Amino acid sequence: MLYGHLDTLREEASEQLQRALLQSGGTPADRSHRDSATALYTDRIAQYSAVENGLCFGRLDFEESGEVRYIGRIGIFDEDNDYEPLLIDWRAPASRPFYLATAAAPEGVRRRRHIRTERRTVTGVDDEVLDLAEAHHTGRGAHDGVAGEAALLSALNASRTGRMKDIVETIQAEQDRVIRGDLNGVLVVQGGPGTGKTAVALHRAAYLLYTHRQMLSSRVVLIVGPNPTFLRYIGQVLPSLAETGVLLGTMGDLFPGVVAHTDEPATIAEIKGRAEMAEVLATAVQDRQRVPDEAVAIRLDILDGAAVMLDPEVIADARDRARRSGKLHNLARPVFDTEIIHALSLLVADTIGIDPYADDPLGGGDAPGDPQILDEADLAEIRRELRGEAEVLGALDWLWPILTPQQLVAGLFASTARLLSAGAPLALQRSARSGWTPADVPLLDEAAELLGEDDTIREIIAERQRKRQIAYAEGALEIAFGSRSIDVEDEDDPELLSVTDLLEADRLADRQDEASGLTPAERAAADRKWAFGHVIVDEAQELSPMAWRLLMRRCPSRSMTVVGDVAQTGDLGGAASWASALDPYVPGRWRLRELTVNYRTPTEIMAVAAGVLAGIDPDLEPPRSVRAAGVDPWVRGAAPARLPDALAEAAVAEAALAGDGRLGVILPASSFADLVPAVLKVLPDAAVGDEPELAAKVVVLTVKQAKGLEFDGVIVVDPNQIVEESPRGANDLYVALTRATQRLGVLHPGTLPDSLHAVVGM
Numbered sequence: 001m002l003y004g005h006l007d008t009l010r011e012e013a014s015e016q017l018q019r020a021l022l023q024s025g026g027t028p029a030d031r032s033h034r035d036s037a038t039a040l041y042t043d044r045i046a047q048y049s050a051v052e053n054g055l056c057f058g059r060l061d062f063e064e065s066g067e068v069r070y071i072g073r074i075g076i077f078d079e080d081n082d083y084e085p086l087l088i089d090w091r092a093p094a095s096r097p098f099y100l101a102t103a104a105a106p107e108g109v110r111r112r113r114h115i116r117t118e119r120r121t122v123t124g125v126d127d128e129v130l131d132l133a134e135a136h137h138t139g140r141g142a143h144d145g146v147a148g149e150a151a152l153l154s155a156l157n158a159s160r161t162g163r164m165k166d167i168v169e170t171i172q173a174e175q176d177r178v179i180r181g182d183l184n185g186v187l188v189v190q191g192g193p194g195t196g197k198t199a200v201a202l203h204r205a206a207y208l209l210y211t212h213r214q215m216l217s218s219r220v221v222l223i224v225g226p227n228p229t230f231l232r233y234i235g236q237v238l239p240s241l242a243e244t245g246v247l248l249g250t251m252g253d254l255f256p257g258v259v260a261h262t263d264e265p266a267t268i269a270e271i272k273g274r275a276e277m278a279e280v281l282a283t284a285v286q287d288r289q290r291v292p293d294e295a296v297a298i299r300l301d302i303l304d305g306a307a308v309m310l311d312p313e314v315i316a317d318a319r320d321r322a323r324r325s326g327k328l329h330n331l332a333r334p335v336f337d338t339e340i341i342h343a344l345s346l347l348v349a350d351t352i353g354i355d356p357y358a359d360d361p362l363g364g365g366d367a368p369g370d371p372q373i374l375d376e377a378d379l380a381e382i383r384r385e386l387r388g389e390a391e392v393l394g395a396l397d398w399l400w401p402i403l404t405p406q407q408l409v410a411g412l413f414a415s416t417a418r419l420l421s422a423g424a425p426l427a428l429q430r431s432a433r434s435g436w437t438p439a440d441v442p443l444l445d446e447a448a449e450l451l452g453e454d455d456t457i458r459e460i461i462a463e464r465q466r467k468r469q470i471a472y473a474e475g476a477l478e479i480a481f482g483s484r485s486i487d488v489e490d491e492d493d494p495e496l497l498s499v500t501d502l503l504e505a506d507r508l509a510d511r512q513d514e515a516s517g518l519t520p521a522e523r524a525a526a527d528r529k530w531a532f533g534h535v536i537v538d539e540a541q542e543l544s545p546m547a548w549r550l551l552m553r554r555c556p557s558r559s560m561t562v563v564g565d566v567a568q569t570g571d572l573g574g575a576a577s578w579a580s581a582l583d584p585y586v587p588g589r590w591r592l593r594e595l596t597v598n599y600r601t602p603t604e605i606m607a608v609a610a611g612v613l614a615g616i617d618p619d620l621e622p623p624r625s626v627r628a629a630g631v632d633p634w635v636r637g638a639a640p641a642r643l644p645d646a647l648a649e650a651a652v653a654e655a656a657l658a659g660d661g662r663l664g665v666i667l668p669a670s671s672f673a674d675l676v677p678a679v680l681k682v683l684p685d686a687a688v689g690d691e692p693e694l695a696a697k698v699v700v701l702t703v704k705q706a707k708g709l710e711f712d713g714v715i716v717v718d719p720n721q722i723v724e725e726s727p728r729g730a731n732d733l734y735v736a737l738t739r740a741t742q743r744l745g746v747l748h749p750g751t752l753p754d755s756l757h758a759v760v761g762m
């Protein structure tokens, strides 16, 4: 019956879509209405298809009223019967007892039923009787603290596919409380490995979109994950819950127009992430407001090519006034221009005044050579002419260049002098042509904030383009930077406007034009100043102070869900505590929820990982595993020279034992290239690379890549090396050991880290 309703809903949406598509012409308002109707019905059809599998997964039978509620992925109502609910959306308040009711607090529920389906056929049911008396009588009651135990264990024991699945059917009470937490404020979800933080974060996004649809679908929910592989891993969860109005991205994706996926050493990324970099960039901007040591000679057409000398004191004065205007660098440039042009006009007036033989250079009717006769109107005319002079524009660009964030940051990193002057470590020096890295993105964003850009810079660039075209038409081609009296440091100086800047102006203008046809998520992705309705950060412990600055700017309402585990921090610039990350923005005003049950890693594996956790901080409690796998982890030594062969043997054996599941082989980053061939020789289809295909049967990866992922079986190779190759190596080993849902093997060439000794002989 429910599927009959689903089919009807889908057919109706298809018909409405057809009708919308057939309409043509009309006023712009009609067209815009048609576009939004098309988008609406296309979305609906996608939603109805997304919920096809597992449409209804639960049933609640109430004690006294005899009421029966069916719980499912969407809500369906009976139009012919006063809109009686036939199926209740899992996010609706009426579904809550399905997740929260226990035998101790049954909330009026007598029986909770989990319904398993395959396509449209019911394949099984699991009942829990919450009435204590009846449970006692039948011997079937709720396990303490675990709702829907059979359904949960069947989900947890299922083979992994390389893609995360939704958990709507088996959300546990402590997770439900996080998912339905209040929209406002910063909610921190701290939990050990496998406690469902990622799953909870995604379901919270779906819940918030359902509950605050109007606000959030236009303002968009941003979900930030650690890397593109992870985003692909979680990418199907929200569409399977029929939610598409979110933007998924890594930190590297958050500066529109910049692709920031280049790698760099962890130590450099750490420096870039320090809070002091905000100060460094502010100084770097000031350093670009130049006051030369000596006077600058500017040859002027208005003086028939004669030069005037602009003194450093005059330039310093203009700079101070521009700074005092309180405007951002690019926006203060007109103030600086006005000051310099004014000073130049006086110099011109002086020059004209002391030249008794000059013809009337202004073309006015006054007698030549008499300074007395230059009135304010004449000075204004001089200023107007000066503004059009190529050498004047060149000098202004040199003294106070209009800068894009990219020009500022690339220009800083490319110059020892600029780094020194801005107080930045010289380790940051690199060629101006290096690719952007994820750690550069918060710096570019900071630079954009300091420079002031977007519309203003576009207008200035467009205006400059217009002036250049005019100058070209007049045959004045030498506009770029003609003055020999100005010392140009570098031919490639990034501050000089180039063809790219002009194209950039066009691109930005196009962006505006196209904006009307884009979805809110697409518009948000293209707009650096977008204020998201809610921001969810996964693996948030890895974010640097500079990254937090960027995210806080994207979320002025501070409506955020921050998910992570400070015991798993691997990045050197990552957080050691939530307070250190968040107090600068919401001092004492963030809420902490903890998840304590590990749904991924069985007890046998968690016992091994617990030893490593105790080494990181004896006060940290490992999460409690919800199940045992019945298989002990193995630890095997190999002579260093034999390590590749031993790895190959173990990989083949474990791949077979994983059945139709997945095997992850986690290698130290420093011996990755040496060990990968050993695996590929025996398992040529194994996935490996920057963004390995997680659906492959065997995936070989570093700890950094494995963060947030899981596999049925895992082999961790050379734990000592993993610990030693990073100051946060113990955290990395903890992450590596907690990736398996069933089997774990540890292969070591030398001695074992102390923290693993406990497991030898298992």
Ligand SMILES: Nc1ncnc2c1ncn2[C@@H]1O[C@H](COP(=O)(O)OP(=O)(O)OP(=O)(O)O)[C@@H](O)[C@H]1O
Residues within 6 Å of the ligand: 152, 155, 156, 165, 166, 167, 170, 171, 172, 175, 191, 192, 193, 194, 195, 196, 197, 198, 199, 200, 565, 568, 599, 600, 707, 708, 709, 710, 738
């Ligand atoms: N209530 C649940 N029902 C079924 N499966 C669940 C439930 N909670 C978590 N899981 C499963 O447990 C596994 C671990 O969840 P998840 O990846 O969200 O954990 P995590 O806390 O983000 O882990 P880590 O910190 O190690 O990345 C996933 O396969 C997830 O689907």
